[in-house]
Amino acid sequence: MSTTDHAASERILRLVLPVAALALGLGLWELAVQAYALPPYVLPGPRLVAQTLVADWEVLSTSLVATLVTTFEGLALAVVGGIGLAILFNLSRPVEYALYPYAVILQVTPVLAIAPLLLIYLPQQGAVLACAWIVAFFPVLANTTLGLKSVDHNLTDLYRLYGASRRQVLFHLKLPSALPHILAGIRIAGGLSLVGAVVAEIAAGSAGAGSGLAYRIAESGYRLNIPRMFAALLLLSVAGIVIFFALSGLSHLLLRRWHESAIAREG
């Protein structure tokens, strides 16, 4: 077998095997639910979950949109804030020394514990957004800070030799050089922003037109509507997967011409 055939068959296996494992798992689950005649409020079978997903689509899709909007707003604020603060740190040592410890504290304090406090001082939507921002912002800040510091020393010398201004060094040298780090940070932040939004929605726990998927899960739990809990959970993980792949795709698109991480090697 030639190497290209080998690579192709391996690619197919990597696609087929997870799907087969999923089908097997779902089959066993459905079988067990049927065999033991489990009532839906104990454990619904996958078929019922799928039916619920379709039947409740109107409610669930509204909630999905609400959660996604929060997630992307949190991510956007985290990207702007994280990169902005990292640039500020890079330009001024004293500012970095003064503020970095608090960025770390914000990161290590569990967001689940901060959420109830935020809900006291902020309107509900604001508090949810703040939670998404808090958890998503640190990876962007930390990675950008590292990236801005990891510039090739010879290139820095070269820019000095040709009399580059601080502005030119930042925009022509430091930011492009930090781009792979920044994108890695954003990829982590995307998933975390969703986590932050979910945590805050569950902590908020009150009903409203703009309630997100996590709120639907909590609400359905109180009503013993277990199939809907599963359906909402399914949507949440699909959303997480889509966000991850979208950001990975963005990263690949921006780096494909020059960075080692985006280059496929043969052999």
Next chain:
Amino acid sequence: MALRDVAKSFVNGVVALDGLDLDVRRGEFVSLLGPSGCGKSTALRLIAGLSEPSRGAIVWDESGTAHARRDIGFVFQEPTLMPWATVARNVALPLTLRHAGASKAAPQIAAALERVGLASFRDAYPRELSGGMKMRVSIARALVTDADLLLMDEPFAALDEITRFKLNNDLLDLWQALGKTIVFVTHSVFESVYLSGRIVVMTPRPGRVFKELRVDAPYPRHESFRTSADYAAYCRLASEALNQAMAAAA
């Protein structure tokens, strides 16, 4: 251009240079030859204005003022290219930083790439090039401002021998065609003899000039010079001087 009694020590206590005197004449190809860590690179950085001498001065003969920043091209040991930019944009860097307009810069970039034989690679990215080609891009970048003085810090040390010989020849051709002044740092006796009209042998740390050797073989030099008896004799002389320099310091 001259260095007068230049010393450089670093905060960590290392004395890289002490009492270095060096004259470089216009249009000359001079090599600084010495063992690793003898302050050759430090001397080059001082000339470039990338660091300041702890004592002594760098004198530019026309104006006579110290520390006059000249138009200088610098080639590092590594190609030092921006991986995110195309070959043309890498070469354009010195012009971009000086806010030269694109229309004005384009012919200069094309000419610099032409001189190093990479005209057809202008839109390639550095990772797509071999080590020797990357170094050519680096040389094109140093040439693009038409600087009179080229400082080269062991530019070919990381290349294989075949590529290095080729680039040695090309560099000599460029030097003859353009009439630049080149200060070339190397730890290779063979390379210094092949390229330079004058070799400055330096002592290990703290670096000083130990001896100067003239290489009077006429230019243009070609591969035939590499195998000539003259070449071998100059190599032996330079080698002996280098050994003495190291013994004197030990």
